[in-house]
Amino acid sequence: xxxxxxxxxxxxxxxxxxxxAPLRIVGGDSKRFYGRAIAGxxxxxxxxxxxxxxxxxxxxxxxxxGTPLAEIEAELTSKGQRLxxxxxxxxxxxxLGGAVACxxxxxxxAWSGPLRDFVLGARVLxxxxxxxxxxxxxxxxxxxxxxxxxMAGSLGILGVLLDVSLKVLPxxxxxxxxxxxxxxxxxxxxxxxxxxxxxxxxxxxxxxGCTYLRFEGSDATLDDLRRRVGGEVLTDSRGFxxxxxxxxxxFFGGEQPxxxxxxxxxxxxxxxxxxxxxxxxxxxRWYRCLPGAKAFDAAAAVGGxxxxxxxxxxxxxxxxxxxxxxxxxxxxLKREFDPAGILNHGRMYADL
Amino acid sequence: MTPExxxxxxxxxxxxxxxxxxxxxxxxxxxxxxxNTQRHRPDIVALPRSAEQVMAVLGACRRHATPxxxxxxxxxxxxxxxPVAGGVLLVLSRLNRIVEVDPARRLARxxxxxxxxxxxxxxxxxxxxxxxxxxxxxxxxxxxxxAENSGGVHCLKHGLTVHNLLAVCVATIDGEWLTxxxxxxxxxxxxxxxxFTGSEGMLGVAVEATVQLKPLPERVELVMAAxxxxxxxxxxxxxxxxSGIVPAGLEMMDAPAxxxxxxxxxxxxxxxxxxxxxxxxxxxxxxxxRELDAVxxxxxxxxATSLHVARDPAERLRMWSGRKSAFPAVGRLAPDxxxxxxxxxxxxxxxxxxRIAGMSQAAGLPVANVFHAGDGNLxxxxxxxxxxxGEVERAEHLGTEILELCVAVGxxxxxxxxxxxxxxxxxxxxxxxxxxxxxxxxKRVFDPDGLLNPxxxxxxxxxxxxxxxxxxxxxxxxxxxxPRF
Numbered sequence: 149x150x151x152x153x154x155x156x157x158x159x160x161x162x163x164x165x166x167x168x169a170p171l172r173i174v175g176g177d178s179k180r181f182y183g184r185a186i187a188g189x190x191x192x193x194x195x196x197x198x199x200x201x202x203x204x205x206x207x208x209x210x211x212x213x214g215t216p217l218a219e220i221e222a223e224l225t226s227k228g229q230r231l232x233x234x235x236x237x238x239x240x241x242x243x244l245g246g247a248v249a250c251x252x253x254x255x256x257x258a259w260s261g262p263l264r265d266f267v268l269g270a271r272v273l274x275x276x277x278x279x280x281x282x283x284x285x286x287x288x289x290x291x292x293x294x295x296x297x298x299m300a301g302s303l304g305i306l307g308v309l310l311d312v313s314l315k316v317l318p319x320x321x322x323x324x325x326x327x328x329x330x331x332x333x334x335x336x337x338x339x340x341x342x343x344x345x346x347x348x349x350x351x352x353x354x355x356x357g358c359t360y361l362r363f364e365g366s367d368a369t370l371d372d373l374r375r376r377v378g379g380e381v382l383t384d385s386r387g388f389x390x391x392x393x394x395x396x397x398x399f400f401g402g403e404q405p406x407x408x409x410x411x412x413x414x415x416x417x418x419x420x421x422x423x424x425x426x427x428x429x430x431x432x433r434w435y436r437c438l439p440g441a442k443a444f445d446a447a448a449a450v451g452g453x454x455x456x457x458x459x460x461x462x463x464x465x466x467x468x469x470x471x472x473x474x475x476x477x478x479x480x481l482k483r484e485f486d487p488a489g490i491l492n493h494g495r496m497y498a499d500l
Numbered sequence: 501m502t503p504e505x506x507x508x509x510x511x512x513x514x515x516x517x518x519x520x521x522x523x524x525x526x527x528x529x530x531x532x533x534x535x536n537t538q539r540h541r542p543d544i545v546a547l548p549r550s551a552e553q554v555m556a557v558l559g560a561c562r563r564h565a566t567p568x569x570x571x572x573x574x575x576x577x578x579x580x581x582x583p584v585a586g587g588v589l590l591v592l593s594r595l596n597r598i599v600e601v602d603p604a605r606r607l608a609r610x611x612x613x614x615x616x617x618x619x620x621x622x623x624x625x626x627x628x629x630x631x632x633x634x635x636x637x638x639x640x641x642x643x644x645x646x647a648e649n650s651g652g653v654h655c656l657k658h659g660l661t662v663h664n665l666l667a668v669c670v671a672t673i674d675g676e677w678l679t680x681x682x683x684x685x686x687x688x689x690x691x692x693x694x695x696f697t698g699s700e701g702m703l704g705v706a707v708e709a710t711v712q713l714k715p716l717p718e719r720v721e722l723v724m725a726a727x728x729x730x731x732x733x734x735x736x737x738x739x740x741x742x743s744g745i746v747p748a749g750l751e752m753m754d755a756p757a758x759x760x761x762x763x764x765x766x767x768x769x770x771x772x773x774x775x776x777x778x779x780x781x782x783x784x785x786x787x788x789x790r791e792l793d794a795v796x797x798x799x800x801x802x803x804a805t806s807l808h809v810a811r812d813p814a815e816r817l818r819m820w821s822g823r824k825s826a827f828p829a830v831g832r833l834a835p836d837x838x839x840x841x842x843x844x845x846x847x848x849x850x851x852x853x854x855r856i857a858g859m860s861q862a863a864g865l866p867v868a869n870v871f872h873a874g875d876g877n878l879x880x881x882x883x884x885x886x887x888x889x890g891e892v893e894r895a896e897h898l899g900t901e902i903l904e905l906c907v908a909v910g911x912x913x914x915x916x917x918x919x920x921x922x923x924x925x926x927x928x929x930x931x932x933x934x935x936x937x938x939x940x941x942x943k944r945v946f947d948p949d950g951l952l953n954p955x956x957x958x959x960x961x962x963x964x965x966x967x968x969x970x971x972x973x974x975x976x977x978x979x980x981x982x983p984r985f
Contacts, residue, residue, distance in 0.1 A: 205738035206845055207746075228744055251691070264691050265663050278934050286843040287875040288660065288915035290649050290698045291923070291930055292958065293942050297662070297694035306690075318744035321790070344606055346627075346715035348784060368786035412683035413605035431684045453688050467688045473676040477945060478690055484941035496689070 150198030150212070154279065154310055160191060161308065162277035165488045173304040173492055175214055175246035178239025181458050182250055183303050183495040184466055193245055193308065199223055200311060201285070208268060208285045209316050213245025213309040220244060224316055232260040232317040236393050245309040251301025254393040255351035255362070258343060258428035264300035266315045272299060272307035275486025285313045298481075304492035305500060306485040320364035323350065325388060326379035328359045332417060335359045336430045340414055343429030347373065351389055354426040355399055362389060392427065399425045404436040405459045407443040411452030418446045444468050467496060475500075503543045507564045511546055511588070514556035519594075521545040530571065530589050534636075535579040535922055537892075542569075542583035549594045551611075551707035555671045557590050558705065562673055567954050570701040572612060572644035575636040577839060578920030580648065580700045580956055587954075592643050595707065598622050606713045607666060607683060612643025612706050616650075619711065628713035631658035634916070635824055642709050649698030651916035653749040653823070654780070656874040660916070662697040664712050670696065670704040673947050683710060695942070700918050700957040703946035717782035720748070721792050722816045725804040726773035730754055733775035734850035736802035737873045740779065741846065743798055745791050749780040750874030754853070756833070757826050757870040757881075764829035767822035768815075770806060777804075777873065778823055826870040827881065834866070834883035836892075838899050841923075842906030843915035846876045852909060856880055856902055863898040865891070877915035878906070904929050919957045928964035936961060 164171050172188035174180075193214040202209040204227045211220055217237055224230050234254030235247040248270075253263045269283030272295070283289055283296030299309060330338065335354035342349055342361060348369065351362035362385060363373050374381065382388055391397040400406065409418060410432055418424070418433060420443055425434040434457075435443060447454035447468070456466040470478065475497070482489070482500055494500065503522050511520045521527050522544055531541040546557045561568040567587035574581055583589045596613035603626035608619050616637040619630040633652035634640055640650065645661045646668060658664070667681035681693040696703055727733035733752060740750065753761065753769075753776045762769040769776060777799070781791045796807055810816035822829075831837055844852055853869060860867040860882075871879040880902055884895040903913040903926040913919075913926040931939075939958040943950065959967070 203845075203847060205742035205847060207741060208845070261659070261663055262685060264694055265659070274938075278938075280935050280938050281932075282935065282938075284910065284912055285845060286877075286911050286915070287656065288651055288843045288872070288877045289912040290916060290918055291912045291914050291927060292919075292935070292939050293699055293703075294649075294662070294694045294697065295938065295942065298691050300691050300694075302690055318746065321787075340604070344604065344715065346718050346784070348787070365784060365787050366790045368790075369784050372784075372786060410682075410684045410686035413607070431686070451682075452684065453682070453686065455688070470689050471679075473672070473678055474689060474692075477678075477692065480945040481690065481942070484938070484945060 151195055153196035157273055158277050161273055164490045165276055168488055170490050170493050173308055175243030176239055176241025178242040179246055179250050186494045207316055208313055210285055210313040211244050212311050215244045217242045217247055228319050229316045230319050233263045233266055234393055244312055248300055248309055248312050249304045255389045259350050264297045267297050267300050268315055269313035270296040270299050270309055271311040273310055274307045275488055275491045303495045305496050321366045322370055323362055323364045323385055324370045325360055325362045325382040325385035326377050327382050328379035329357055330359055339430040352429055405439055406457045407435040407437055408455045408457040409433045409447040409452055411450050415450040420446045507560055510560040515548055515553050519547040533574040533576040533581040535577055538579045538582050538921055540583045542589035544588045545591055546588055547591050547594050554705055554707050558671055558673050559675055561588055561951055567951050569953050570705045572641035573639045575640040577917040578922040580918050580920035582921055607710055608713055609710045610642055611708055613641050616640050616645055623713045627716050629716055630711055631664050631714050632661050643706050646697055646706050646709055647701050648918045653751055657746045657748045662694050666712055667710040668706045669708040671707050672704045673951050701953040702943055702957050719785045719788040720782045721788055722810040722819055723779045723795055724808045724819055725777045725799040726770045726806040727775040728805050730775045730853050731850040732803040733777055736799055738846050739798055739802055747779045748782040751778040751823050752871055752873035754869040756868035757830055760829040760833055761822035761826045765821050765825050767818050769822050830868045830881045835885045838882045838895055840880045840899055840902050841914045841917040842903050842911055843877045844906050844909050844911035848909040859901050863894055865895055865898055924959040925967045927959050928967040
């Protein structure tokens with residue numbers, strides 16, 4: 149059911165701009181922990197909800213920003229399709245707008261591509277109350293700058309995502325996960341090696357001394373892969389990858405701060421305490437560090453980046469600081485899209 | 501216009517005298533890109549050999565408040581590399597080093613003047629390739645591909661430039677180096693890499709690109725299906741996609757294009773067909789076999805009058821050769837042609853093709869269609885004779901009508917060729933004032949003085965006001981000397 153709250157949202161944002169009163173954009177409030185802690189009155193998007201268009205033959209779905217991800221995934225599943233980048237929900241109310249604004253992708257990321265690759269178009273409410281439409285609902289579109297993809301991972305600092313069009317893909321005929329015991333160094337080598345091959349990998353991980361490889365294809369292909377790759381067939385493949393995507397796996401339990409590091413291919417072990425949980429083709433590595441510890445330097449030492457993904461309390465900067473020239477561009481873009489600085493101000497970096 | 505001596509002197513001292521061209525004869529070859537109806541001889545051509553020299557050119561242009569237009573191989577179809585009056589043409593063809601091909605990391609780092617095909621050739625010994633394959637891939641360079649977000653016949657499954665690009669190193673007009681993206685594809689901050697990709701040289705100059713390489717597929721099959729009418733063929737496109745198969749390529753040609761291609765390269769196309777579908781499948785052997793069986797059954801069910809699967813790689817390449825040479829083949833049918841580039845939602849394919857046929861008839865100008873059906877990316881080729889009074893205008897008017905139709909059904913005026921100078925007018929149809937102002941704001945952020953490729957890609961609001969007025973007057977376009985579609 150389509151509920152269009154555009155007018156109310158525009159009025160609310162215009163009022164906030166006039167009052168210079170900061171707003172905190174809230175969809176399902178499932179990713180509140182992500183990014184820097186900010187003040188501001190909540191701007192609820194949940195009332196702006198509904199799937200606007202989904203024609204399986206187009207491979208495109210358009211929905212309002214407040215639409216629950218679960219509703220979108222149910223619609224897609226019923227038509228034999230999916231969001232190939234497997235966005236994490238992190239809570240029952242997760243919305244499309246929140247997923248796109250956070251720009252996070254799940255276990256398939258290294259093979260499907262990042263979330264931004266699937267953004268085809270967006271209708272955006274800017275900080276000064278303009279409603280702008282970028283991109284569209286077609287696969288190829290080079291008219292104008294790609295502002296729709298700029299919104300992916302923008303954490304709401306440039307605008308409120310009113311509607312988003314995503315490329316969707318067919319469900320695979322089948323999936324199977326193979327588990328192989330090995331240590332961290334062997335796992336990094338193995339993940340990199342299978343990622344180089346033409347095998348139809350769709351997820352990879354290493355945790356607790358075991359490497360997990362998920363393949364997709366026809367039964368014949370999957371049987372063949374079992375012979376080529378070896379290892380044990382994991383009985384609950386879906387459950388295992390869901391536990392990584394949603395951070396329900398025991399690795400993510402407890403109160404210690406959680407760091408997410410993304411590193412270049414073939415990066416060695418990071419000089420951080422404790423065994424990581426490694427994902428993708430070895431490029432995403434999670435660490436549980438002591439409070440106060442900083443993973444920025446350890447990631448930078450191998451040419452990567454770190455994010456303080458979950459922390460106990462306000463920890464200041466949570467993303468790797470930007471070089472000065474890039475930060476200037478970020479500030480200038482922020483000024484153009486949110487001149488009064490009222491939308492999720494400071495969520496990504498201080499004063500941004 | 502005489503080049504400013506101080507600027508020329510500065511460029512020569514930074515690049516060497518042989519790398520700065522100012523004479524009319526030396527500059528003439530650079531007067532247009534592949535949109536050769538638009539020409540302007542540049543006053544100064546700079547041919548740097550290194551990233552530092554590129555930065556030196558940008559610095560000199562900034563100090564002298566001189567516009568600068570970056571150019572690769574000049575294969576662009578929308579006039580994006582058309583020189584601007586009083587400006588410097590920054591030709592990047594001498595930055596043509598493959599910095600590294602790293603098979604273990606599945607990436608290649610290249611300078612902007614490396615051609616698209618050279619990357620795949622350098623990667624081939626490692627069983628890898630660079631996926632985007634624009635039809636000009638022998639000549640077009642990666643710098644241009646990044647600037648235009650180039651596609652190709654395999655982008656439905658394997659993506660556009662933006663999906664295969666990991667990072668770019670950019671020289672800004674303010675004299676800064678920026679690295680957008682990273683070797684992992686993940687980086688902190690806003691997604692500036694996709695914003696830069698396809699920005700038509702308006703935001704900065706890429707001096708190095710890091711691209712992802714893909715493993716060559718284990719098995720490739722090409723199916724050719726002939727149809728007795730265009731509608732059945734167009735409907736088959738949607739049916740294939742809806743069945744859960746994403747072909748590596750799904751290309752369609754209509755009767756004029758089929759006959760022109762067959763006459764040109766003798767590739768074995770059925771010349772009595774009203775429409776032809778080429779469907780390529782790639783992947784692991786078992787999966788390709790399953791998809792091949794399914795696609796053939798489906799195409800038969802859709803009313804294909806004949807089906808043929810390429811027997812071997814040689815035949816597959818021959819069958820592709822007709823599609824890949826279709827533009828020049830159709831070009832032989834008339835003295836001139838315009839190639840359109842609208843994209844539409846696939847469900848409207850049959851209707852839009854029918855309406856284009858009607859418009860073609862009304863205009864008295866033949867149109868041949870050869871296009872990326874899987875992506876809904878149309879390439880109607882409008883045939884005309886510029887020597888006949890009024891035909892250029894009629895062809896331009898027909899082109900504008902076609903693009904407006906694409907927008908009307910929810911599509912876009914350019915799927916992969918870019919706006920350049922060619923589609924500045926139709927951009928006014930697709931975007932409102934607020935969106936255009938936002939685009940100009942993005943431009944200001946990267947290039948406050950508007951020195952990089954000025955006047956391209958994003959129309960001014962004044963121009964759109966004129967364009968609106970022109971459209972009201974039934975297509976009798978005043979000011980024919982102005983660059984427009």
